Amino acid sequence: MSRRRKAGLRLAGILLAAGLLPVAMPAQAAGDGHGGPAAPAAESHGGGGDGHGGHAAPAKPIEPLPVAPRGLPVELVRTLQLLQDRIARGSTQAHLAQRQLLGHIEQRLLALEPEAWGSPENVRAAVTFALSGGGPTLLRRMLEAGRLPDGDAPLVQGALAYLEGREREARTLLGRFDARTQPPGLAGQLALTQAAVTVREAPRKAIELLDLARLLAPGTLVEEGALRREIFIHAQGGDAKRFEALSIQYLRRFRRSVYAGNFRQRFATALTRLDFDTDRARVAQLERMLDEIEPGERRDLYLLVARAGLDQGRRETATFAAERALSLAGPDSEAASRARLYRAAALIVVDGRYEEGLDSLRGIERAGLDPADLRLLDAALSTAGQIRGGVPPVAPVAAEPAPSAPRRQLPEAASIARAREALAQVDRVIDRTDP
Structure with missing residues (x-):
């Protein structure tokens, strides 16, 4: 061979393994459904092709549309x-x-x-x-x-500089090319790459390029990546309206993406900047965004927001999100146990609610928690003990380790860790400067 x-x-x-080729049908599938060959259409009426015993002229073959060879x-x-x-x-x-x-x-x-590399399309x-x-x-x-054609060397050099981490050189070389004039396959990808090497120096320009990438490659992985990145540029810049509008768009159109786990993790972190204790309009904003997804996914997002709030010392955010998650969880479910844990861990440092939080911590069943949440429970109980003993905690509850454990950041849920690992493969290449 x-x-x-x-x-x-x-x-x-x-x-075939990826589902991009159909599996061949059995030979009998082309027949009459009983294992025999299919009868010609003209014979199905017992006579000629005109349905009246005559013989119709054979149909002319359909001419294929002209397609230039690639x-x-x-x-x-x-x-x-x-x-x-x-x-x-x-x-x-x-x-x-x-x-x-x-x-x-x-x-x-x-x-x-x-x-072969003398051809511009190649x-x-x-x-x-x-x-x-x-x-x-x-x-x-x-x-x-x-052997590169005249004018194409800077495109190749710029792409290579980007992949090798030479951001300034890549920005200069790729900046010579207008993505709108490129072939459809390259156009959106080029705009996405130009945004990646521009975002540090000119975030507004990067947003324009990400908008362009989305327009040039609708419904593709390029659009998904561009939308995800643009959302968090707006979050960092404080543009709440654009953050909300684009987040709703992502949750509607790409929430099934293999890389949506990364979006949810960062989305939860961005939401902790909202003041859920005093700004009711922002509460309504969050609920409006999360109403776009099914209750199960909404519950999981609220749990992520609660965890991120604890990690950042935002007790109002953690309490609010944990209570919302609890309302969406079955009473004896693992999600309910996690929600009670996050709520109690936040309450022990809220004036007047220490006892409520401590009682809730003591009532949590350890058997229903994964190792990460067990460490959080131990840290919260340790912090509660310091408060009762008159020693104020020196760090947010979620960042406080168990007494015998080394200090560490709040671990991720296993599903989020898998999603982040999957995303890393593409993000290392597509967006080295992911904001």
Whole structure:
């Protein structure tokens, strides 16, 4: 079997595993449903093709639409982008297949003759591949070959500088190109990359580029990533209206994304900046955003907000979010135990509610908590003991370790840790300057 045939079979296997190719139907599926061959349409009436015993002229074959042939790099990158768009819609199979497909495409592209990189469309496909997770190896080989068309070298050099962490050089080189004039496959990815190397120096310009990326690549993983990043630039800049509007959009359209776990974690952290004790309008704002998702996911987000509030010493936020989570949890569920823990841990440092918080802490069943929450319970009880003994706590409750344990940050839930690990693979390449 030839190398090309083997490579084709390998690619088909990757796509089949990711759900991008249909499984072949059994031969009888093409028949009449009883194991026999299907009767021609003209015979279904017992006569000729005109339904009256005559013979109709055979139909003319449908002429295919003219399609310009594309090179191998373009076709392979289209396949990769199709796979990544399924990731944005929540396909874990596509996410698992992504690494293998990236490796397969890199091998195929590295095996091309240097003359292949004399084609502008192949060059842009290679840059798209590199910025979509393919890495810098192919770009280095292209520059070494010295066959790039006039005007394309800065694009390759800029993409390589970005992937190698040379942000200023990447900003200068990539800034020569207008994403709106690039082929559809590259346009959104280029705008996303330009935003990544611009956000430190010019956040407003980065927002414009992220808006452009979303417009150029709607419904894709590029749009998902651009929307996620833009939300948190607005959160850091204090633009509450845009933060709310874009968050609602993300929760409506991309909450199933494989990378939504990262969004929820950072979304919860951003929400702790809101003052839920005195600003009722902000309470309504939060509830308006979370009403976009199902009760189970809403409960989990409230739990994340409560945990983040404890970690940052925002007891009003932690209390409010824990009470909301408790109202959405079954009375004897693990979520209810966590919500009671977070609420009690916040109450022990609220004037006049110390005893209520301590009683709640003592009533929590340890058997229903994971190791991270057990450490939190021990820390809260230790802090309560310091308060009762007249020794004020020196740190927020969630950051306080158990007496015999080393000081550490509040651990993440296992599901969030898995989501963050999955996201790291793409974010390391797509957005080294993720705000």
